[in-house]
Amino acid sequence: MNKKSRRYCILLIEDNPGDVRLTKEAFRETGADIDLQVVMDGVEAVAYLQQEREYAEKPIPDLILLDLNLPKWGGEASA
Numbered sequence: 001m002n003k004k005s006r007r008y009c010i011l012l013i014e015d016n017p018g019d020v021r022l023t024k025e026a027f028r029e030t031g032a033d034i035d036l037q038v039v040m041d042g043v044e045a046v047a048y049l050q051q052e053r054e055y056a057e058k059p060i061p062d063l064i065l066l067d068l069n070l071p072k073w074g075g076e077a078s079a
Contacts, residue, residue, distance in 0.1 A: 013039055
């Protein structure tokens with residue numbers, strides 16, 4: 001029986017380009033069929049999840065990876 005594996009969409013919310021690169025490399029090494037979408041802050045993440053602006057045609061993620069120390073959520077910078 002030959003089952004086609006499902007392609008998974010992962011949303012990475014990360015502002016550090018080095019961490020984005022490492023995450024991409026890690027997923028590439030797994031060989032899994034993954035569509036990794038990346039946004040750089042919380043405002044963009046909300047727009048992505050609400051499928052607004054340039055994210056209107058983007059897939060809904062199966063998994064969200066979130067950097068908990070992002071500087072921007074809701075348009076305000078945290079201290």
